[in-house]
Amino acid sequence: MLEVEKMKRLRYKKPLEVSLTGMIASSMDGGHIDNCISIFEHMKAHCVPNIGTINTMLKVYRRSDLFTEAKELFENIKGVDHGGTTIIPDGYTYSAMLEVSARALQWEYFEYVYKEMSFSGYQLDQSKHVTLLVEASRSGKSHLLEHAFDGILEAGEIPHPVLFTEMVFQAIAQENYERAVTLVNTMAHASFQISERQWTDLFEKNGETISQDILEKLLDAVGHCRMASEVTVSNLSRSLRSLCRPGSSGDLPRANSCIEDTDDPRINTKSGENCRQ
Structure with missing residues (x-):
């Protein structure tokens, strides 16, 4: 001083x-x-x-x-005139509050900050917020994940693979197979691909919420997918057939893993020919 x-x-x-x-x-x-x-x-x-x-x-x-100190500071600065100077939160302000809210498991306040960020015109940073949105979704805020996913598509961007798979699994868990197939169709031409092995790992990871009956119904729905020939979709079909008929899984071709470093190590973001079946 x-x-x-x-x-x-x-x-x-x-x-x-x-x-x-x-x-x-x-x-x-x-x-x-x-x-x-x-x-x-x-x-x-x-x-x-x-x-x-x-x-x-x-x-x-x-x-x-x-969290309490961050929340108090965030609330106190908004719209306050400090001797002719008005402090306006920016993208970093909202990002920091999303992170501090998530770390404290304060999902109601997380939703409040997310909505205010959206209303203020700031766009989601997928590299920073994808895991936070998934955590919020699994804590009862699935509508935020859906809003972010739709907003990314409307902006002409490609949603992160983790956002895509989480949206698919939400739809499957709700037995909304039409929604799941629509999502798969939407992302069929994305720059990333998900192999059969990666799909299977994701199903096994979510085994507590997805029964054998659900898998069979999803397999039937995917059979009518208009993008059935695309790599990610065909890999999904192979995975489902393998899981639904484990006795014949040994006869099914296995996908190359082609795993790259991402937020979710099971998701492949490389679109080369070596990832094709």
């Missing part, structure tokens, strides 16, 4: 809030969380924190699993 007072007297200097935010970030990197909070409280007596400061503090709270 003595150094900051000296900086204030310099002719050429960065804005005070930038310097103090840098001190908070440095303290966080050093693991001195109490110092981060102390500097932030001291800062408020000398200047108005900007959105960069707020985002840095949210990062501090996220790393420390301080």
Whole structure:
């Protein structure tokens, strides 16, 4: 703080809030969380924190699993005029709040932040939020996953493979086979492919919610899929036939695994010929 007072007297200097935010970030990197909070409280007596400061503090709270403090800060900044300066949450602000809410298993607040982010015009970052959405979906917020999936398609982007398979398995668990087939048709030409082995692993992983009877009904529905010749769809059919008639599974061709590094190691995002049956 003595150094900051000296900086204030310099002719050429960065804005005070930038310097103090840098001190908070440095303290966080050093693991001195109490110092981060102390500097932030001291800062408020000398200047108005900007959105960069707020985002840095949210990062501090996220790393420390301080959900209540993050929520309070997030709520207090919105729409407040600080001496002519209005702080407006940005994409990083919403991203940090989604993460801190998920870590605290606060799924109601997670939904609140997600909706506000959408209304504010910020788009989902699949690389950061895909696993959070799946966790939220499995905690009773499946409509958020569906909203995100549809929004990604409307934006002309390809949903992450994990989002796709989770949507399919939600539809299957609800015995909505028409919806499951529609999803498979939609993603048949995606840049990623899912092999027979990967489909089988996913079914086995979800074995508690998907019975043999459901698998047989899904196999019948997939048989009428208009994209039946596409690799991902044909691999799904092979997997289902193998699971429904285990006695004949040895006669079925097995798919090459072709597993790449993704958020879900069972999903293949490589579309080369070596992944084709």
